[in-house]
Amino acid sequence: MNAQDTIFYFFSAVLILSALGVITFRNPVYAALLLVLAFFSAAGIWLLLEAEFLAIALVLVYVGAVMVLFLFVVMMLDINLEKLREGFWKWFPFGTLIAGVIAVEISLVMMGDQFKQMTSLEPKASDYSNTKELGRLIYTEYVYAFELAAVVLLVAMVAAIALTLRHRTDKKSPNPSNQVKVKRDDRIRMVNMAPETKE
Amino acid sequence: MEYIQQWFEQLFGTALGSTLFLFAENLVYILAIVIPLLLGVAYLTFAERKIIAYMQIRLGPNRVTFFGISWLRGWGQPIADAVKAIMKEIIVPTGANKFLFLLAPVITIAPALAAWAVVPFSPELVLADINAGLLYILAMTSLGVYGVIIAGWASNSKYAFLGSMRSAAQVVSYELAMGFALVCVLMMSSSLNLGAIVMGQQGDSFLNWYLVPLFPMFLVYFISGVAETNRAPFDVAEGESEIVAGFHVDYSGMAFTVFFLAEYANMILVATLTSVMFLGGWLPPFNIVPFTYIPGIIWLLLKIAFILFFFLWFRATFPRYRYDQIMRLGWKIFIPITLIWIVLVGMIMQLPASVRDTFPLNLWFN
Numbered sequence: 001m002n003a004q005d006t007i008f009y010f011f012s013a014v015l016i017l018s019a020l021g022v023i024t025f026r027n028p029v030y031a032a033l034l035l036v037l038a039f040f041s042a043a044g045i046w047l048l049l050e051a052e053f054l055a056i057a058l059v060l061v062y063v064g065a066v067m068v069l070f071l072f073v074v075m076m077l078d079i080n081l082e083k084l085r086e087g088f089w090k091w092f093p094f095g096t097l098i099a100g101v102i103a104v105e106i107s108l109v110m111m112g113d114q115f116k117q118m119t120s121l122e123p124k125a126s127d128y129s130n131t132k133e134l135g136r137l138i139y140t141e142y143v144y145a146f147e148l149a150a151v152v153l154l155v156a157m158v159a160a161i162a163l164t165l166r167h168r169t170d171k172k173s174p175n176p177s178n179q180v181k182v183k184r185d186d187r188i189r190m191v192n193m194a195p196e197t198k199e
Numbered sequence: 200m201e202y203i204q205q206w207f208e209q210l211f212g213t214a215l216g217s218t219l220f221l222f223a224e225n226l227v228y229i230l231a232i233v234i235p236l237l238l239g240v241a242y243l244t245f246a247e248r249k250i251i252a253y254m255q256i257r258l259g260p261n262r263v264t265f266f267g268i269s270w271l272r273g274w275g276q277p278i279a280d281a282v283k284a285i286m287k288e289i290i291v292p293t294g295a296n297k298f299l300f301l302l303a304p305v306i307t308i309a310p311a312l313a314a315w316a317v318v319p320f321s322p323e324l325v326l327a328d329i330n331a332g333l334l335y336i337l338a339m340t341s342l343g344v345y346g347v348i349i350a351g352w353a354s355n356s357k358y359a360f361l362g363s364m365r366s367a368a369q370v371v372s373y374e375l376a377m378g379f380a381l382v383c384v385l386m387m388s389s390s391l392n393l394g395a396i397v398m399g400q401q402g403d404s405f406l407n408w409y410l411v412p413l414f415p416m417f418l419v420y421f422i423s424g425v426a427e428t429n430r431a432p433f434d435v436a437e438g439e440s441e442i443v444a445g446f447h448v449d450y451s452g453m454a455f456t457v458f459f460l461a462e463y464a465n466m467i468l469v470a471t472l473t474s475v476m477f478l479g480g481w482l483p484p485f486n487i488v489p490f491t492y493i494p495g496i497i498w499l500l501l502k503i504a505f506i507l508f509f510f511l512w513f514r515a516t517f518p519r520y521r522y523d524q525i526m527r528l529g530w531k532i533f534i535p536i537t538l539i540w541i542v543l544v545g546m547i548m549q550l551p552a553s554v555r556d557t558f559p560l561n562l563w564f565n
Contacts, residue, residue, distance in 0.1 A: 003218045030354060033299075036345070056334040064341025065371055068348065072367050075352045075360070129330045131391055176527045 008048055015041035028074045036067050054129040200224075228326050233313050240463040241277035247511050249273070254515040285454035292354065295449065299353035304450070304457035307346025311464040314339035315404045318471055319394040321481045321495040332393040333385060336472060337378055340427065343465060344370040347429075347436060347446050352460070354449040362445025365437035365522065366429060372529040373426040379537035380420040384476045385414050386544050387563065397480035402562065404486065408479040416540055417477040419533050421506070424469035426525070428462060430510055432517035433525060440519075467503065468512050474502035 018041065021034040041060045046055035138146045207223070208216035245260065252259025263275035291297050315435070317332040319325040329335065344367055351363020385391060387409055388399035400408045410417050413473040437445040447458045474480060480496030480502075520528070547564055555564055 002214070033349070053334070054340045056331055060334065060341055061340040064338060064344075065354070066343055068367055069372055071345075071352075072364065073350055075348070077366075127427065129391075131331055131334070132492045173523075176524050 004048065008045065011041045011044040011048070015045070028077070029071070032067065032074050034072075036063055039067070040061050051130060053134050066077050203262075212277065221250065225326070231328060231337075233312055236312070236315065236464060236467065237460065239467055240460055241281065243463050243467065243507065243520070244280070244459075245273070245277045246507075247514070248276075250508070250511045251515045254512075270515060281456070284453055284456040289454045290449075292356070292449050294355040296353040296355065299349050300449075301394050301422075303346045303350035303353060304454050304461070305346075307343060307429060307560040308461040310339045310342040312459045314428075317393055318468075319397060319475065319480065320499060322394065322398075324505055325394060328392070328394060331391045333381060333391040333396070335373075336393075337381065340377075340465075341370075341374055341537065343461070346458070346461065350450070351446040353473045354416045354446075354510065356449055358442040359446050359448050361442050362448070366446060369429075369433065369435065369525060370427055372526060373423040373533075376419055376529055376533035376537055377423040377427065379534065380413075380423065381476065383416045383537070383540055383544050384409055386541070386548065387413065393475055397475055397482065400479040401482060405479065405484040407562060408477060408482070409563075412478075412541070413477065413544075415536055417473070418535055420477070421469075421473055421509070423529075423533065424473065425510065425513060426529070427464040428469055430466065431514040432520050434519060435522055435525065458471060466507065470503045470506035470510070471546075472497075473506050474499060478502045480505075487556040 016039055018034040018037040022031045022038065025031045025034065039058060041057040043058045045061075046052075121180065204217065207220040210216060211219055237385065238384055247257040260273040260276040263273060263279045265271040265274035268274075284534075289301075291300055314336050315327055315333050317325070318328045319328070333372075347366045347370075348363045351359045351361075354360070369392045384396060387398040390396060390478045405411075433444075437447075442448070448456065481499045482494065483490035483495075483498050550564075
């Protein structure tokens, strides 16, 4: 077992254990933090596969931005565990069904011919840039699919904002640009007055 | 080096020995970066107190001498501070989550140090010369906010929690502007490698540095860097006058000092990255004889010191931003500016070479 294998097994073990922790810990903050750890270990495994762009993008987008906002929300919530567990057995058969479908789908993909062909990974030359290759493919061969995915994301973003936007009429908030525009003469009046004398 | 490698291989066998040698070699290099960095942090705190003191017509620390040398008054202050911090007790509040409470400072300082792995100090002096260096830096700096969030939550105190919530929203907002500003640098240099970005700025004089064609991006990046490190005037995460000391209000002794170290290490990191990406890194300002005699690392250190001075100057000059104005500056001013500049740089890059060469743009786009 060489150093690379050791690192792989270490990252895999951390990934699986933290993923288990995400669904078993009662405290939602612990679950969110373990999900961060799981993302981080997955990024480590991708780095071993020489997919450095994907690995760093995973850390940058999911760990650096998405999970920060997730933690932000989870820490502010006061989650009542009793209420959450109420309908567990009622929905249990439905959940099992979905889990079964997902398991079948994953096994269909993993047993496909494409995965059997990828038995070994040829090491690339040191000047090979994963990022450059990915960018070239995305913006030439798969440009329409890529642009379509971007439009779908944009629509989802606009929809999410439109669904949560409420125009409150009782809100009082200052307009920063008006405040920035204020000049000295708007606030101060210089008065020229004679000195007062004591009677 | 080869002699030590052979010694390792004789001691542990060929396979294990060479692996262990690789670890040991990198460990030495890491220490060669981290130890000067921590010394730099210690003396940056001293420089900050001295510079702000002179700006406010005071003397600043002037009691602790350095090994009894009388004219180095105050130079022993950072060492005395460090000794005091080590001696102090780390108090864990009763209601706090002990594990996360003690983990938070570690999570804060780890990315601040890890980001240094890809920073080039000269054409040869770089620990990890990786292709995606710029992305790595962005990923590492975005991790620092976890320490602040966890510290605020684990303290189980309202002020600490408010500070960490403020910090989380602020850092996530300014990361976008920072990333977009760096996209312009990446377009000009067409490389993600920090060494290649510096080489892209090579030329006859400082006019070739990306500071000149990307001046608005330099301002956006630097101001976002100040916001990202939670420094004044963006220090709402601490906000002494509003929420006592923000996220580290419950920390004491070494646990507090680690937060302090991470803040200053991040300041030096932002200053270094600004120098590397906009001020030509190790390149001299004029590529002629008296300037080229000075080694590149000296130029880099001078540029870092210059940028760091601005950090201290800002703190002595500006009052703290109000929270809604921080958000307005990040989302409504910086992000539109960066988006416009990205389109502009892209349009100039797509101009035919014959048009570009007719006006001074051929200095940067060729």
